[in-house]
Amino acid sequence: MKLSVFDWIWCIKGKLSIEPTQSSSEAFVKIESLFQTSNTNYKVDGETLTFTKNNPLPQDKMSVFDSGVLRVSGTMLHYDLKSRALLACFIAPLFFFALGHAGVAMDQWRNPPEVVKVKAEAAKKRSLIKPEDVPMNPVDKALGAPVPEKKKDGEEIGKRNRKPSMKTAYTYMGIFFALWIAGRILEHKLVHNLFRKRFAGNVAVKTSRSAPATDLNRSIAPQTTG
């Protein structure tokens, strides 16, 4: 089976029209600055620009992509970009499904029924003072704080059940699947708009989302406290 059947999971492919008067080298000049950033290697070879990124900074506008090919063909720019982050996000639900089962199994191994029983008995002995038996402080009485109630069956305030469960695993599986869908749509849209704006020529040349401030005047301002 060909990998291209599945590569839509982590590959973003698309095309956009560019000015007919532009040669491939003129076209690449407009977007070259996107690749002149740290941890990025790129090469222009005729009508093709190929790039690779090795752990790019989040400040890199194309940080989600690890490699890609851009090709000018007539009046069209074709792009084929690969993202390990998208692939990892797609696989993450499987990972958390396995991790959830491992957690539940580990908990069952550590806490067989006999141990659970002994622990519950120990916990009963441990709760020496009940909140409802403690006289309320006059300050709290004056401020109108609710009087502590006798523990009812069900949830006890302040005590969250930390027992490993598949419910947590399913929650994160859902979150990562939703993240993958959002990322697959959003990143395609963002990169398409990024290229489009570059070719339209209405964007100042920047290599990152925003150049971090390096204003030395601010750094040598007098320290007032400390």
Added chain:
Amino acid sequence: MSEYAVTEKPAYMVSAPITRGLDNLGRVEGGPVKQFIFTYFQPAFLLLVISYFYYAPAEWIKPSVTLWIGYGVKVMMLSMEWISPRYKSWQHTWKELACDTFYVAMGAMFVRVVFGPINSEAIITWFQDTFDLAKIAWFMTLPLLLQAVLISFIGDYFQYWMHRGMHNWHPLWLTHAPHHYVTQLNVQKGSIGNPIEIFLIGLGIGGLFDFLPRAALLAGAFGMAVSSYQHCNIRFNTPKWWFKIFNSTEHHSLHHAQDYEATRSNYAGTWIFIDRMHGTCLDGEAELLGQEGGRRMSIWETMHFTFSESYKLLKQKWAARSEFSRPFTATPAE
């Protein structure tokens, strides 16, 4: 003529620009409504959260409800990052959000499970079983807010020393270092780190005393309405008095700065007052973050760094020892 031996700084002692003091901090940009909201938000939200946990009936503060309150606050802060970002270079991206969420999930599903038998809850239970803590049950008769402040302060004080230890003792630093390779701050960045570190930094003895459950929740409210801002890309016009008592993004950004000296400050999580007590507080802020001049560490490297670096270090030590103990053999001259 006297001679001076010039000692070069080690490579990790990077110097980078930071803003020192409270007088040159950035301000909220925008109209009067936005200015008003982001000037008074922090104290108003703290007051709101404390009032809620102080006055709410028991069914409003049961775990299933507080869990959703926690999620709601996270979502609210993520939205606020878009409305009033501190720095554009820290703006959230889809990839950062996905990576941060991965660490949050690992904390909930791996760290909590693997380290369950030795976490703070287990330690506190051991203390309660071993010592007669009923003798200090008077703690429960104190006013609720005082109990809450004490629980929060004691917990944070323990965390302060653990955190300071991580920056001053190399074996502990190897666990904490991955957390310092973030190049921007966002709400969930606090969860980034090697699982060993996440376990260690989560250890606390705040709950050692017998306390009223509502007081523990109130202590948690301080965490929600103060320490949540540590790793946050929200620009506030924080009041000066807040900086004297509570931790802030400004303080924590210095702790994460590229500048080495700045990282050796502001260790507390909630009460910056603890740093002031011990002379480790540095006021100001930083935009350029991350170790090694702002290198981003991947998830895979974060997971193995503590172990692989420890192994490398031990290997070097063993090699040095065997070199030293090797019998001297004379090399004949040519």
